[in-house]
Amino acid sequence: MNYQEYIPSESLRSYVKCYYVFEAADQKIINDNAFATGCVEVMFNLQGSRWETQEKGKFTHTAKMELWGQIVRPIPIRLSGNSLMLGIRFHPFGAAIFLNDDVSLFNDNIVELRGVMGTEVDELYEQLQDTAAIAGRIVLLESFLHRRLALHEKRRDKSTLVKMVMNELTRDDFFDNIDNVASRYGITSRYLQKIFLQHTGLTPKLFSKINRFQKSLVLIGKGDLSLTSIAYQSGYFDQSHFIREFKSFTGNTPSRFDGENSSAILASPNK
CATH class of the missing domain: 2.60.120.10 (Jelly Rolls)
Incomplete structure (x- = not known):
């Protein structure tokens, strides 16, 4: 392969x-x-x-x-x-x-x-x-x-807006809410949610969850970190939060996940 x-x-x-x-x-x-x-x-x-x-x-x-x-x-x-x-x-x-x-x-x-x-x-x-x-x-x-x-061509402005918001959401130090984010761009949170969903297929909240999950996948692939360290470095509140979300995306807990035989780590957009 x-x-x-x-x-x-x-x-x-x-x-x-x-x-x-x-x-x-x-x-x-x-x-x-x-x-x-x-x-x-x-x-x-x-x-x-x-x-x-x-x-x-x-x-x-x-x-x-x-x-x-x-x-x-x-x-x-x-x-x-x-x-x-x-x-x-x-x-x-x-x-x-x-x-x-x-x-x-x-x-x-x-x-x-x-x-x-x-x-x-x-x-x-x-x-x-x-x-x-x-x-x-x-x-x-x-x-x-x-x-x-x-x-x-007309779609570029909205795409650029979504990109800028997404860049904020993926920062390690991001702890704001979507209402404040929207106000910084002079739009309502409802409108931001709408164009975000249309352009990405995701809500800002779900995108943040997936980004956090993908970070954890990459760290699991390295094979040298504890679950507690992975949870912390990926942005989870605690290890139980990490395990719960990981299982919702994979169907398995992190400890039972077979990272060596998964193409998901190899093709992760976060690697």
């Missing part, structure tokens, strides 16, 4: 966190779980087997081109056989610039990309398959995203 991330061009770096390639080159069955990251992602399954996701105890294949909305609940995933996947991980506020819909509509859903971005993605998919080098594939992705960006 190989996972590699690539930095976007400067013109797209405000919206795209990274491009990534996931490749499995044997017949081994991979069982894993997808957890909340705070990021919306687009994935192109270019070769071999496609991921399967579990819903109500049944596994089904994902589409060859898919959009992953904000995942809040843990989703079991499985891969059987060789596979090559190319993905785009947007910043939490970034995906809305490129979509025609309210991002919150896709929460806890994995949908076919064509239904969201139109038939233009069919041509992109064929071009990606015909291009072997990763550098060439990234050029294709960026050309596609630049075209989408030009269509939605």
Whole structure:
């Protein structure tokens, strides 16, 4: 199994966190779980087997081109056989610039990309398959995203506002409430909650919880800290608070979490 991330061009770096390639080159069955990251992602399954996701105890294949909305609940995933996947991980506020819909509509859903971005993605998919080098594939992705960006210029102001608020929420020394945050930007807290949800799929409170959870995942992956230290460094009130929230996102307590065999740590946006 190989996972590699690539930095976007400067013109797209405000919206795209990274491009990534996931490749499995044997017949081994991979069982894993997808957890909340705070990021919306687009994935192109270019070769071999496609991921399967579990819903109500049944596994089904994902589409060859898919959009992953904000995942809040843990989703079991499985891969059987060789596979090559190319993905785009947007910043939490970034995906809305490129979509025609309210991002919150896709929460806890994995949908076919064509239904969201139109038939233009069919041509992109064929071009990606015909291009072997990763550098060439990234050029294709960026050309596609630049075209989408030009269509939605009017959304940039709101996206920038959400980004600034998000930067406040992720500061280690942030202990303010959302009413005071909104007033600093000359808007009501109700309006801030509305545009935050539309552009990220999350409320400010839920985003803060996910960011804290992802911090703890990265620290667990290091394998050299106690649960008390992880809780403190991740911003939890105490260890019990940490355990309770961690279990709500993963279905397991931190002490029972198998970090060595989880792709969630490898692909964490907080690493």
